[in-house]
Amino acid sequence: MAPRWIWRLLATPALVWLAVFFLVAFYAIVSVGMGNVTTLFEPVPHWNPLHWNVGYLWQAIKDVAPGGQTWNVFVRTVFYVVAAMAISLAIGYPVAYYAARHAGRRRGLILVLLVLPFWISYIMRMFAWTNLLASDGYAARGMHALSIDSLFNSLGLLDGTDWLGGQSVTVILALVYGYVPFFILPLYASLDRLDQRLIEAARDLGAPPRDAFRRVILPLSRPGILAGMVLIALPMFGDYYTQDLMSGSPNTTMIGNAINGYVQGGPDKSLGAALTLLLSAFLLIFMLFYLRSMRREQVQAGS
Amino acid sequence: MTNPPDRGISRRSLLRRAGAVALGGAAVAGVAGCENTTTPVPASGAGGGGKGLLGDPTAGGPVDAAGIPLARRDYPVTLPKIGDSVSSSAKVERGGELRIYNYADYLDPGVIKAFGKLHDVRVTVTTFETLDEAFSKLSTGGLEFDVIFSTPDQLSRLVGRQLVQPLNLELVPNLQTNVWPETISPFYDIGPRYSVPYVVYTTGVGWRNDIVKVNPNALPTVWDALWDARGQRGKVQLLNDPREAIGMAIMRSGSVDLNTEDQKTIDAAVAQLEKLDQDVRVKVSISAYEQLPAGRITIGQMWSGDMLNAVISYLPKGTPASVLSYAYQEVGGPVFNDVITVASAARKPVLAHQFLNYMLNPKVAYDNFVNFVGYQPPQNSIDAASLFKDGVLPANLRSAIVTREAYANGNAYLTLTAEGQRRWDRGWAKFRTS
Numbered sequence: 001m002a003p004r005w006i007w008r009l010l011a012t013p014a015l016v017w018l019a020v021f022f023l024v025a026f027y028a029i030v031s032v033g034m035g036n037v038t039t040l041f042e043p044v045p046h047w048n049p050l051h052w053n054v055g056y057l058w059q060a061i062k063d064v065a066p067g068g069q070t071w072n073v074f075v076r077t078v079f080y081v082v083a084a085m086a087i088s089l090a091i092g093y094p095v096a097y098y099a100a101r102h103a104g105r106r107r108g109l110i111l112v113l114l115v116l117p118f119w120i121s122y123i124m125r126m127f128a129w130t131n132l133l134a135s136d137g138y139a140a141r142g143m144h145a146l147s148i149d150s151l152f153n154s155l156g157l158l159d160g161t162d163w164l165g166g167q168s169v170t171v172i173l174a175l176v177y178g179y180v181p182f183f184i185l186p187l188y189a190s191l192d193r194l195d196q197r198l199i200e201a202a203r204d205l206g207a208p209p210r211d212a213f214r215r216v217i218l219p220l221s222r223p224g225i226l227a228g229m230v231l232i233a234l235p236m237f238g239d240y241y242t243q244d245l246m247s248g249s250p251n252t253t254m255i256g257n258a259i260n261g262y263v264q265g266g267p268d269k270s271l272g273a274a275l276t277l278l279l280s281a282f283l284l285i286f287m288l289f290y291l292r293s294m295r296r297e298q299v300q301a302g303s
Numbered sequence: 304m305t306n307p308p309d310r311g312i313s314r315r316s317l318l319r320r321a322g323a324v325a326l327g328g329a330a331v332a333g334v335a336g337c338e339n340t341t342t343p344v345p346a347s348g349a350g351g352g353g354k355g356l357l358g359d360p361t362a363g364g365p366v367d368a369a370g371i372p373l374a375r376r377d378y379p380v381t382l383p384k385i386g387d388s389v390s391s392s393a394k395v396e397r398g399g400e401l402r403i404y405n406y407a408d409y410l411d412p413g414v415i416k417a418f419g420k421l422h423d424v425r426v427t428v429t430t431f432e433t434l435d436e437a438f439s440k441l442s443t444g445g446l447e448f449d450v451i452f453s454t455p456d457q458l459s460r461l462v463g464r465q466l467v468q469p470l471n472l473e474l475v476p477n478l479q480t481n482v483w484p485e486t487i488s489p490f491y492d493i494g495p496r497y498s499v500p501y502v503v504y505t506t507g508v509g510w511r512n513d514i515v516k517v518n519p520n521a522l523p524t525v526w527d528a529l530w531d532a533r534g535q536r537g538k539v540q541l542l543n544d545p546r547e548a549i550g551m552a553i554m555r556s557g558s559v560d561l562n563t564e565d566q567k568t569i570d571a572a573v574a575q576l577e578k579l580d581q582d583v584r585v586k587v588s589i590s591a592y593e594q595l596p597a598g599r600i601t602i603g604q605m606w607s608g609d610m611l612n613a614v615i616s617y618l619p620k621g622t623p624a625s626v627l628s629y630a631y632q633e634v635g636g637p638v639f640n641d642v643i644t645v646a647s648a649a650r651k652p653v654l655a656h657q658f659l660n661y662m663l664n665p666k667v668a669y670d671n672f673v674n675f676v677g678y679q680p681p682q683n684s685i686d687a688a689s690l691f692k693d694g695v696l697p698a699n700l701r702s703a704i705v706t707r708e709a710y711a712n713g714n715a716y717l718t719l720t721a722e723g724q725r726r727w728d729r730g731w732a733k734f735r736t737s
Binding site for chain 1: 370371433434435436438439442443460463464536537538545580584585586587588597598599721724725728729731732733734735736737
């Protein structure tokens with residue numbers, strides 16, 4: 001085995017790269033959020049913390065507080081993301097479980113199928129859906145033929161028959177479609193590493209399959225589920241182009257769209273940056289929760 | 304912002320110049336520098352202080368407190384000449400790349416290719432969705448172009464930020480000879496110093512007459528057609544443009560003051576838009592030219608050129624052009640033009656001038672119009688009536704053509720003060736995050 005310093009040396013460039021590009025970019029956002037705008041509405045970052053202007057941050061906090069301008073958008077975003085995560089769990093877990101434990105010779109095929117979507121860019125795939133889901137598109141007509149749209153109608157999930165006409169359900173399903181592979185892959189990796197002997201022990205000790213799953217496999221797959229959840233929750237919270245393509249209506253605006261709107265034009269680019277900071281802080285809570293529970297799992301595994 | 308040194312160039316009065324333009328139409332052979340009178344130019348309006356605009360004594364016109372020129376039809380603006388334009392004897396650059404910044408689908412690829420062939424250059428077009436986005440990206444300095452397409456109300460910001468360079472009109476001779484006289488030296492850019500007109504348009508209501516039965520002209524305002532389109536939920540377009548969207552709501556309330564800065568008027572207009580969204584669930588976009596013929600949008604606020612563009616390039620097989628209809632507000636509705644400018648960061652400024660001149664060539668302008676874009680260039684040689692007679696364009700879209708009379712009498716979204724712009728933008732943000 002190579003001495004430790006070699007590995008440290010080899011890892012340094014990438015670590016420096018990550019640190020610099022994360023910190024510089026993040027500090028730029030902070031400086032814009034704590035800065036001001038010119039009369040031409042160009043952001044003037046305040047790089048010196050002594051000159052920070054907290055007005056925009058305060059405005060952003062007031063906006064996302066109940067009753068503020070972005071409160072509705074914030075609640076909607078949380079709802080969309082939670083719904084998308086729940087659906088991802090419901091459809092992703094069985095796939096990962098099957099691929100890891102029962103697929104046998106087909107495991108390779110399933111993995112290829114899971115990675116296949118990444119051969120085409122996310123945006124292109126979403127564009128494809130805008131054609132499929134348009135009123136004259138194959139998917140829309142197919143679902144109409146199968147009465148899926150009227151089923152969604154009667155459940156109150158779809159308003160009218162136009163899937164692309166500002167429907168929350170379309171945006172949520174599109175988020176699921178876009179991110180579910182990111183959920184399945186880490187979950188698969190974790191289920192694949194599951195210690196077979198623990199399951200055998202459960203069965204040997206008389207647990208029926210359902211109990212073995214509920215009391216052994218499920219708790220053991222918690223780290224995988226958490227990792228997958230965090231992995232998809234973070235980008236979904238900041239996502240804006242899915243909404244742009246699948247709806248474009250103010251009724252489905254997510255927090256990413258609000259930030260994009262502020263940053264793309266107008267006098268409130270600093271407000272956009274401040275909102276980004278709030279979102280980062282919010283996501284940090286997720287991240288800390290994830291790290292904490294990972295540590296607890298490790299401690300448990302170690303004991 | 305650095306002010307150019309006051310070199311004491313000779314001056315003459317803005318009013319005289321504006322008068323000369325109005326009378327002679329084309330009396331602008333020389334730009335600043337060749338002028339030989341000595342009357343200082345008062346910048347009428349607040350903050351001008353007689354020093355012209357941005358320190359250029361030859362510039363003038365109404366400005367806001369921050370010095371941004373506020374051109375109005377009755378108050379023309381001569382934009383400050385910042386930096387030197389290229390010399391008439393400069394050699395045309397060859398080879399490499401000519402970089403253009405424009406809306407998507409707003410320039411005929413055939414025309415671009417022909418220009419590239421002509422000058423042995425690779426022409427690349429980068430696109431933006433909104434003008435605000437374009438300005439933001441340009442002003443960060445991260446994007447560099449040779450040619451920038453924009454609108455008159457953005458022009459003063461582009462000049463103020465030194466993102467565009469003064470033109471040498473000797474390199475753009477087609478301007479004097481081919482375009483409508485009223486667009487040669489327009490009130491937003493007397494001279495012109497920075498811009499040539501690209502295409503003219505109206506903003507109106509377009510709809511699929513086979514799906515929506517409506518006659519907007521019979522309604523109190525044509526815009527009521529959108530508020531009435533409850534049956535078209537989710538298929539109603541609202542232009543993704545704060546000025547156009549809020550302006551439409553203002554017009555619906557009976558006002559034609561499209562450049563108002565009154566907070567109450569703006570708030571009321573935003574409330575109208577929110578009501579509209581509740582009733583018909585709008586699609587905020589600018590792609591009606593593609594979505595209307597496909598039936599994904601069935602009615603909406605759109606630009607006149609979108610209609611012809613739809614006919615030219617986007618009708619699906621089996622859908623006749625006769626299903627498209629268009630109406631605009633004839634009194635006080637927006638009728639205006641877009642502009643083409645040369646970027647201050649241009650690496651091929653002479654070639655960029657050639658491109659401007661090329662776009663003003665009657666044949667090129669015509670091809671660009673009827674083969675692809677559908678937006679009409681203000682060319683003297685293009686007789687709209689004959690286009691319909693010859694069947695180049697469908698007769699049911701006669702209303703999508705802009706006449707010189709309509710242009711001369713039209714209303715327009717013009718530059719606002721920073722505070723006014725802020726009010727419109729905040730109103731728009733409020734609507735978008737509703």
